[in-house]
Amino acid sequence: MAAPLKHLINATTVTHAGQHLRRVWPAFDHLQFEQRASHGLETRAFKARAMQLADALQATLPDNFCAACDVIENSLGPPLALDAQGEPVALVAGPRGEGLTGWVVWSLGEYVARRGMNHVPRALACLHALTQRLTAEFAIRPFLQQHPEASIAVLHHWVNDPSAHVRRLVSEGSRPRLPWGLRLQALVADPAPTLPLLRALQDDPSAYVRRSVANHLNDIAKDHPDLVAEWIREHRREASAERSALLRHASRGLIKQGHAPALEAWGFGRGLQGEASLSLSTDHVTVGEDVGLHVTLRSTAQQLQPLVVDYAVHHVRANGSTSPKVFKGWQLTLAPQETRTLDKRHSLRPVTTRPLYPGRHRVDLRINGQTCASADFELLP
Structure with missing residues (x-):
């Protein structure tokens, strides 16, 4: 140390x-x-x-x-x-x-x-x-x-x-x-x-x-x-x-x-033309573990789409309310009619700047600033 x-x-x-x-x-x-x-x-x-x-x-x-x-x-x-x-x-x-x-x-x-x-x-x-x-x-x-x-x-x-x-x-x-x-x-x-x-x-x-x-x-x-x-x-x-x-x-x-x-200004002004889905690797996660995010994007456009794909975790606070924190995901260009899958592990290990409390946590998938899909999990102590 x-x-x-x-x-x-x-x-x-x-x-x-x-x-x-x-x-x-x-x-x-x-x-x-x-x-x-x-x-x-x-x-x-x-x-x-x-x-x-x-x-x-x-x-x-x-x-x-x-x-x-x-x-x-x-x-x-x-x-x-x-x-x-x-x-x-x-x-x-x-x-x-x-x-x-x-x-x-x-x-x-x-x-x-x-x-x-x-x-x-x-x-x-x-x-x-x-x-x-x-x-x-x-x-x-x-x-x-x-x-x-x-x-x-x-x-x-x-x-x-x-x-x-x-x-x-x-x-x-x-x-x-x-x-x-x-x-x-x-x-x-x-x-x-x-x-x-x-x-x-x-x-x-x-x-x-x-x-x-x-x-x-x-x-x-x-x-x-x-x-x-x-x-x-x-x-x-x-x-x-x-x-x-x-x-x-x-x-x-x-x-x-x-x-x-x-x-x-960066060329990400338009929302996704197509469909997006988000699924999680589990419904229940213990503090200290991590959860997998699986994203599927399907383009219905006839042109390239520059995308910033981030996600927000709505953390449960000490008083039971929730507060979202945005995490970086992916930056990509989706081809016309393309289907793309993306995977990421999200850590739920506590840090000094973000204490973790048990409860139901929602995850929002944000594409070019717009929420396109959501999923949730239960965080266990």
Whole structure:
């Protein structure tokens, strides 16, 4: 079993940080830093560990913020390496003796966010350096919230930065609903300020950057689905394979929801011309097992039919009501008069994000966003 994520920030992280900060600033009180940063560290969760290190940095770095940024930047190791596709090779680049990289950068970025609100240009310059050693996607968000115009202006310059890490920060740091990050309510309400940034980055040579743009668009789709559907319609024209992949990833949530304009933008606007049936391998399933889905499609059309075939499981909730969750099935083209069979196993093993409760579960077959057939099973404890 893999070690818990929280152990990525540990006593060695603290010692390593103290050594390099003292290396570049001999007056650094590394003993006080290590005492504050390591006190009760093993009892804390992952984010709490990062915040505790940031507390220790606040207590021990220079009072002058610009001087503190100099210390931080001089303590850093080389930027994380990227492969030929622009993907990070590893979270921590090079031996520890070269300087600070990896998860301690989360704490360094948090320090900059806490102390830098009255020094926006200097703070963002420091985040420019930090993001190349892990990420500054969490640290930049308070600046976007409190100083939106100044921060967005800097992001416009960064879309042409030679570092893929920095270009990714433009998109990832400004995502409206970044997981673990401060929600940017102004951008949730109106994503217009970031759209020119995404337009400039959607053909970036780095897959690392393009994946962030896709996730950013998927965030926007949660609040402005029609906007993203129109984006897909506009930007699919003469799109490269890389851009097409980005747009598919960006619209994954809309496709699963059966959002009609998004389906139409991808050419899946028409319902099935023909018949569809769904059967299950059993009527009774025990939690921890799986159930087989058997689908038969019969075309009555005289032309090819592009189809997205998904299915929704109506899970029983603790109070006895049901809630549907859509799962990916198949994407195919059905030939004229063709009959096609499809099979899939659906797992009913519980996961932390979706507890399973006994009861009658319905399965809906959805083709191009329309429910075409249903079946049900009893989930046993």
